[in-house]
Amino acid sequence: MSRGDMAKPLLGHRGTEGEGSPTPPAGRTVGVLGSGDFARSLAVRLVCSGFRVVVGSRNPKRKASLFPSAAEVTFQAEAVKKADVIFVAIFREHYSTLCDLADVLVGKILVDVSNNTEINHHKESNAEYLASLFPACTVVKGFNVVSAWTLQSGARDGNKQVLICSNNQEAKRIVAEIAQVMGFTPVDMGCMSSACEIENIPLRLLPAWKIPIFLALGLFLCFFTYNLIRQVIHPYIREQKNKLYKIPIEVVNTTLPCVSYVMLSLVYLPGVLAACSQLYYGTKYRRFPDWLDQWLQHRKQIGLLSFFCAALHAVYSLCLPMRRSHRYLLIETAVKQAVEKKMTIWVEEEVWRMEIYISVGIIALGLLSLLAITSLPSIANSLNWREFSFIQSSLGFIALVISSLHTLTYGWSRAFDENQYKFYLPPTYTLTLLVPCTVIIAKVIFSLPCIRHRLLRIRRGWEKGRYVKFVLPSATGEFSSGETSSNV
Numbered sequence: 001m002s003r004g005d006m007a008k009p010l011l012g013h014r015g016t017e018g019e020g021s022p023t024p025p026a027g028r029t030v031g032v033l034g035s036g037d038f039a040r041s042l043a044v045r046l047v048c049s050g051f052r053v054v055v056g057s058r059n060p061k062r063k064a065s066l067f068p069s070a071a072e073v074t075f076q077a078e079a080v081k082k083a084d085v086i087f088v089a090i091f092r093e094h095y096s097t098l099c100d101l102a103d104v105l106v107g108k109i110l111v112d113v114s115n116n117t118e119i120n121h122h123k124e125s126n127a128e129y130l131a132s133l134f135p136a137c138t139v140v141k142g143f144n145v146v147s148a149w150t151l152q153s154g155a156r157d158g159n160k161q162v163l164i165c166s167n168n169q170e171a172k173r174i175v176a177e178i179a180q181v182m183g184f185t186p187v188d189m190g191c192m193s194s195a196c197e198i199e200n201i202p203l204r205l206l207p208a209w210k211i212p213i214f215l216a217l218g219l220f221l222c223f224f225t226y227n228l229i230r231q232v233i234h235p236y237i238r239e240q241k242n243k244l245y246k247i248p249i250e251v252v253n254t255t256l257p258c259v260s261y262v263m264l265s266l267v268y269l270p271g272v273l274a275a276c277s278q279l280y281y282g283t284k285y286r287r288f289p290d291w292l293d294q295w296l297q298h299r300k301q302i303g304l305l306s307f308f309c310a311a312l313h314a315v316y317s318l319c320l321p322m323r324r325s326h327r328y329l330l331i332e333t334a335v336k337q338a339v340e341k342k343m344t345i346w347v348e349e350e351v352w353r354m355e356i357y358i359s360v361g362i363i364a365l366g367l368l369s370l371l372a373i374t375s376l377p378s379i380a381n382s383l384n385w386r387e388f389s390f391i392q393s394s395l396g397f398i399a400l401v402i403s404s405l406h407t408l409t410y411g412w413s414r415a416f417d418e419n420q421y422k423f424y425l426p427p428t429y430t431l432t433l434l435v436p437c438t439v440i441i442a443k444v445i446f447s448l449p450c451i452r453h454r455l456l457r458i459r460r461g462w463e464k465g466r467y468v469k470f471v472l473p474s475a476t477g478e479f480s481s482g483e484t485s486s487n488v
């Protein structure tokens with residue numbers, strides 16, 4: 001089976017998942033070896049899905065009360081005799097204790113649900129090991145990616161995919177059918193050699209998030225240090241003023257939008273680099289370097305982290321007036337004003353700046369929320385490709401432009417005020433503008449008709465050097481253009 005087929009369910013959907021699932025194959029008795037957490041949840045779910053369940057335990061009397069009354073709890077050998085499909089819900093270390101059952105297990109389908117404690121812990125996968133212990137059985141790997149909790153919570157919650165692999169197509173079909181009746185979506189992962197990959201899946205901790213999280217943390221650390229120097233260390237060294245109180249909220253709140261804004265531009269920068277590469281080489285059939293490929297694949301996570309930082313920035317900003325320091329400074333200003341007998345401190349320009357700054361910020365956050373929501377698989381699946389690309393590409397770019405306006409209105413004329421250059425360091429917002437402005441300028445250049453046309457042709461398969469352009473006068477005397485292969 002090809003890699004692309006793996007994501008397809010083995011069986012077509014016959015009705016909706018959960019309550020509307022197809023009825024179980026008549027008279028199927030399913031065996032479960034083991035009486036632990038997984039075995040119990042599995043038995044409950046199988047019973048609820050209409051199967052007859054027989055549980056094999058080393059100590060059935062003691063364990064029977066833990067199972068639903070509809071499930072029969074008996075000794076392992078008895079259970080194995082009564083079912084053709086047997087879920088082996090015990091740990092790999094204990095597989096060898098099942099060797100006494102070898103005779104009764106002949107011809108049965110064993111479903112290996114086990115996981116390891118470390119990635120690639122053993123030379124061979126648990127399922128291959130089980131198959132080597134019981135060569136007269138057919139082993140199917142599956143159900144290890146769902147937890148006991150998911151099994152109990154039913155089809156309404158948790159992960160619904162069950163990855164399945166086996167060297168025997170018929171056994172795989174039967175197990176897939178059971179999974180579907182239970183309300184899961186079986187996903188064919190091919191033959192038994194995929195078992196190792198399937199067993200590693202539950203052990204991976206957010207594999208797609210590692211790079212984006214490190215990127216966000218790296219950016220946060222850089223901007224935080226930069227802001228700390230400007231807002232806390234500089235006043236302490238130059239004026240002996242203790243501004244340490246600014247660290248928990250003010251410094252963090254000036255750092256978060258920087259990270260969010262730069263991360264948002266990093267969602268669109270790889271697209272720009274990819275377009276540059278395609279324009280330079282005049283083809284879309286040349287592979288991008290690995291780092292660019294990786295970057296392109298992580299755009300969704302980078303975008304979601306950008307939204308996360310923006311949302312935190314919004315909450316921090318709303319809380320700014322709640323701080324004691326803010327109240328003291330406000331009262332201090334009022335007292336000073338009274339002493340100086342100033343009637344008003346209204347600065348028209350500042351008022352406008354702030355109104356625009358906040359309004360634009362709210363719009364940017366709204367657009368980012370829309371991007372984040374539509375990137376969720378359940379929402380994304382309900383959109384067609386045009387709608388999805390319009391939101392993620394066009395609205396995303398608008399969000400970047402509006403975020404830039406938000407940043408510019410925040411900075412206003414500070415970049416031209418020499419007092420803002422603490423230790424000769426420019427205001428932070430000027431640094432954050434670098435990448436986003438590059439992306440915006442590049443996007444504007446790419447939208448110029450001559451470049452846009454060339455890029456579109458490349459993306460439709462045109463290649464530089466493989467075709468020559470010719471211009472012929474038409475019968476009417478007008479000129480028409482066409483393309484022909486240079487080889488011809």
Ligand code: NAP
Nearest residue numbers: 034035036037038039057058089090091094114115147148
């Ligand atoms: P557990 O609670 O420790 O249960 C293991 C069961 O194995 C015991 O209740 C025991 O039942 C049986 N067993 C058979 N021979 C044994 C022996 N020689 N020594 C000890 N126990 C023996 O473990 P579990 O959480 O249910 O996990 C069972 C399997 O499911 C594991 O392979 C695990 O990787 C897999 N799994 C679990 C989860 C989960 O969420 N828990 C998720 C995915 C996969 P008897 O005493 O009745 O024989």
